[in-house]
Amino acid sequence: MKFKNIQINQLIVNPNNDRHGPQGDEQAAIDWLFETLGPKMIRLAEDIAFQGEVFDPPLVKEIDGSFVVFDGNRRVACVKALSGICSVPSSYASKISSIAASNAWPKPERLPCQIETDQRVIEDIVSRRHNGTDGGRGQLRWDTRAKAHHANRIGATNQYPIAEAVEDFLHASGFPRARQIGRSTLFRLVNAKKRQERLGIYLNENGVLGLTRPKQDVLEALSRIADDIVEKRLTLKNVLNSEGVNQYMSSLGEDGLLKGENEPKKDNGTTSPKTNGTQGKTATKPRKRDFLIPKAEFEILWQPGQHKIELVWQELQFNLRFSRNPIAIAIVFRSLIELATDWAISKAKVNTNNKLAARVRSVAQHLVDAGEMEAKAFRDLERHLGDSKSPRELEALNRAIHSKTFMPSNEDLMALWAAFEDYIVKALKI
Numbered sequence: 001m002k003f004k005n006i007q008i009n010q011l012i013v014n015p016n017n018d019r020h021g022p023q024g025d026e027q028a029a030i031d032w033l034f035e036t037l038g039p040k041m042i043r044l045a046e047d048i049a050f051q052g053e054v055f056d057p058p059l060v061k062e063i064d065g066s067f068v069v070f071d072g073n074r075r076v077a078c079v080k081a082l083s084g085i086c087s088v089p090s091s092y093a094s095k096i097s098s099i100a101a102s103n104a105w106p107k108p109e110r111l112p113c114q115i116e117t118d119q120r121v122i123e124d125i126v127s128r129r130h131n132g133t134d135g136g137r138g139q140l141r142w143d144t145r146a147k148a149h150h151a152n153r154i155g156a157t158n159q160y161p162i163a164e165a166v167e168d169f170l171h172a173s174g175f176p177r178a179r180q181i182g183r184s185t186l187f188r189l190v191n192a193k194k195r196q197e198r199l200g201i202y203l204n205e206n207g208v209l210g211l212t213r214p215k216q217d218v219l220e221a222l223s224r225i226a227d228d229i230v231e232k233r234l235t236l237k238n239v240l241n242s243e244g245v246n247q248y249m250s251s252l253g254e255d256g257l258l259k260g261e262n263e264p265k266k267d268n269g270t271t272s273p274k275t276n277g278t279q280g281k282t283a284t285k286p287r288k289r290d291f292l293i294p295k296a297e298f299e300i301l302w303q304p305g306q307h308k309i310e311l312v313w314q315e316l317q318f319n320l321r322f323s324r325n326p327i328a329i330a331i332v333f334r335s336l337i338e339l340a341t342d343w344a345i346s347k348a349k350v351n352t353n354n355k356l357a358a359r360v361r362s363v364a365q366h367l368v369d370a371g372e373m374e375a376k377a378f379r380d381l382e383r384h385l386g387d388s389k390s391p392r393e394l395e396a397l398n399r400a401i402h403s404k405t406f407m408p409s410n411e412d413l414m415a416l417w418a419a420f421e422d423y424i425v426k427a428l429k430i
Contacts, residue, residue: 003057005110009085011060012068013077018126027086030077034089037074042095045078049103054079057112059125067113070122071129076111083107145183163187165209166201166222173215173295175223176314177230185229188239195249198258213259219295221257223318255288292329292417293317298425309339309428322410327400330408334397337420344427357385357394363427372426384419392416 015029016022020036023029034041048054058072069076080086082100084107087093099105116122128138142150145167163186171178189195196202199221200213211218228234238244252258293316302310312335320329338356344363345352348370352362364381367373387395391412399406408416 002115003112004115006060006067006113006115007109008076008079008083008111010065010067011058011076011080011111011113012063012066013073013080013086014069017069017073018130019073029073030080030086031089033074033077034081034092038089038092041074041078042092042099044074045082045096045099046103048075048078049082049099049105052103052106053108054111057114059122060113060115061117061119061122062115067115070116071126072113079108079111143183145179160184160187161207162190162196162201162203162209165203165207166190166226169209170219170222170226173219173223174310174314175219175226175318176311177226177318180230181226182229182236185234185236185239186225188236189225189234189245189248195245198249198253198260200259215297216295217257217259221252223295224252224255224257227318289414290321290323291317292320292322292333292413300425300428306343306428309336309343312336312339322413326410326413327407329413330397330400333413333416334394334401337394337397337424340424340427344430347430356398357387360394360423361385364423367423367426373422377422381419381423384416392419394420 013026013029013033015025017029020029020032023032054072054075056072056075058076059070060067060072061070062068077086081088081096082105084100088096116125128134131138133140145164160183163181163183166186167178167181167183170181190199190201193202197212200211200218201222202210202212204210225234234248238248249258293313295317300313312332315332316329316336320332322329334356337360341356341359341363344350344366345359348363348366350359350362350366352359361382364373364378368375368378384393386393390396391408392415394416396406396408396412397416400408
């Protein structure tokens, strides 16, 4: 690989460029580029003239005393046109002259180029640059997230600011797949002010997501949207027109996930077509809980050594659904209780035996002694540590793992979470 400043009048725009196929000579190739790609050629010429240079050196090969361009033909054509070395179709001639004049184009005599002599190497380079990703061998185009990272780093305009703010909010709230959301799809859905109002969000002056309703409600709605995007139930195709957007927003409203749309409306003396016939109530379904751990603010600052526990927590709060994974929820829930208990034992040096119920009781007693748990809460928790075959005891989670037939209901699991929530959170904070 060799780089050299080559005289521009020695560079030949390739008449056999793969972009257009054989054109006969250089001028015919330049005419094709402007006639076929006119607006893009003008935009490239404007950029080159404004910068005063070409950032990416063209790839050339010396043939019969001249240097034929194998990659960068558009760049070389623009430089030649700006310098008056070649002609362009009449419809673009005045525009090119205007661009050169307004930017005081210096008409450089030479252009930095990459020179290769081995045609096989040239073809390999061109292939990697122009045949897409080629399974990773070629250039990987930046996705919207990478473009936003670049824009933020250099202080340029971020194309999807509200989508990035939503992603950051979900990530900060513990949503495990926040960085997998398709930003273009999310942006199309949430960019409109009216839809932001229904979701209870807005973009503040610092580019951070602001909330106009309780965080738990916003998190429920946004995590549902994120799940649908990541799992391809909601794609860019679904939100390309207002009909698709409205249909999806209506589905969120029917599930009680939008601002004010899961609350009774005041009776105005008429029955709306969207009511069930009962005055003052809409046909909106009450919000159905589909995750064991609510989308609430638990204020857990995850500590070193708690990464696995954090992942288990995220599974129960964002991934495992009662509607799809009831058995898995019971098993993972028991794991969370055990992991939180063992964490507390390791930190507080609690003496206990091997049975989980006994370990929980010992840790809970430690929390009471340390003033972190009230005695009444301890007694309430103890009622769930027996073995009366009740589906709302810790032992029920053991039976869910080992029994061939027993499975606690969703209601039983939610009741068990209510019983253990305070204990788990406080155990993790030790």
